[in-house]
Amino acid sequence: MSRLTDRRAILLAAGTAALVATTGTVAAQAADIRGVVEFEGGTAIPEGKIEVYLDDPATGPATGDTARGQASKAQLASDGGMKAVEFSLPVDPAGQSSQQIVAQLLREDGWLLARGSAEVKAGAPAKITLYTVMY
Numbered sequence: 025m026s027r028l029t030d031r032r033a034i035l036l037a038a039g040t041a042a043l044v045a046t047t048g049t050v051a052a053q054a055a056d057i058r059g060v061v062e063f064e065g066g067t068a069i070p071e072g073k074i075e076v077y078l079d080d081p082a083t084g085p086a087t088g089d090t091a092r093g094q095a096s097k098a099q100l101a102s103d104g105g106m107k108a109v110e111f112s113l114p115v116d117p118a119g120q121s122s123q124q125i126v127a128q129l130l131r132e133d134g135w136l137l138a139r140g141s142a143e144v145k146a147g148a149p150a151k152i153t154l155y156t157v158m159y
Contacts, residue, residue, distance in 0.1 A: 059150030
């Protein structure tokens with residue numbers, strides 16, 4: 025079973041490298057916000073869909089459904105075995121310095137499992153820790 029896990033990790037790394045190689049020239053032209061999403065305690069991220077988007081607390085919450093949230097949004101998948109997931113978001117040219125990056129882990133049926141956020145810092149990669157939500 026560990027052989028399959030190693031194979032998945034290698035394929036994931038190869039896919040990420042291929043994606044970075046093909047979008048490298050575009051990324052050099054348009055500044056992107058890059059970062060990593062981790063789960064609390066360094067454990068594996070549970071299975072589900074991860075949505076990462078920019079939010080400006082001064083103008084109220086932006087959900088992934090609003091036009092502002094759609095402009096700079098990334099959707100990632102977690103198979104339940106990864107400890108970290110890398111992401112890249114396009115920078116909004118009209119964005120404010122008070123923006124933050126929000127990540128949400130959702131079940132397949134849309135139920136929120138975990139959420140985390142980090143402040144946007146120019147030139148520095150973002151590190152978002154997902155914390156389990158309490159209902």
